[in-house]
Amino acid sequence: METWTSLRSGCGEVRATANPAKAKGTAWETAWTRYIQEHHNPAAHRNVQMGRLDIGDVSGYYLHAAELKAEKTITLADYIAQANREAIHAGQPFGCAVVKRRMKGVADGYVVRDVRTDVRLVSRLKIMEEALQDVDFSRWFEIDEELREAA
Structure with missing residues (x-):
């Protein structure tokens, strides 16, 4: 039996869902995309996931494939390896992980390479x-x- 939960994260209200971790990740991607649209590139957008040929979670961060993470346990080595692979798939020269800082807003997150x-x-x-x-x-x-x- 699935449990429906409503979460409140540091990046906005999260809708009720059967998978709270996925909802938090989606909320982080959405909040970061909005931040990038406002402060960097109005055309930035979330990407459709393509499995092993993923191109990053968000496009429009200049010269980067951005892999976004909002997890309790941070594993930088895995995030960076994934971002670098996705940069190759996206045809971008740089990959970066954009990691949510617990209990903080978007501007306080981390961009890691x-x-x-x-x-x-x-x-x-x-x-x-x-x-x-x-x-x-x-x-x-x-x-x-x-x-x-x-x-």
């Missing part, structure tokens, strides 16, 4: 910033100043 992926990302950022400085230093300076103020 392995060191290899993070160094590739930061190297790309460095190269691109240097290229923009070479082409249009004043534009780079404006962007840098704006982003420093936002931090």
Whole structure:
């Protein structure tokens, strides 16, 4: 006999369901997608799951396949391995796990990558910033100043 439960998570109301863990995961994916739509990319969206050829839970996080996790027990190694596989399937250069922080909202969650992926990302950022400085230093300076103020 299934037990129907209503949960309240740190990312909004969760509908009654026979699988509370799945409902929490869905609520986290939905909340994070809305956050990314508001702060990063209005076209971000949740993906349909495709089994072993999954492309991540959410598309639209620039250059990333994002694998979202809202679990009581956190297993980073598994999450990162899954995110990196899904980045390959999605044709994205970077994979990341987006992990819900218990009892906190979306902005307090964690985006996690392995060191290899993070160094590739930061190297790309460095190269691109240097290229923009070479082409249009004043534009780079404006962007840098704006982003420093936002931090």
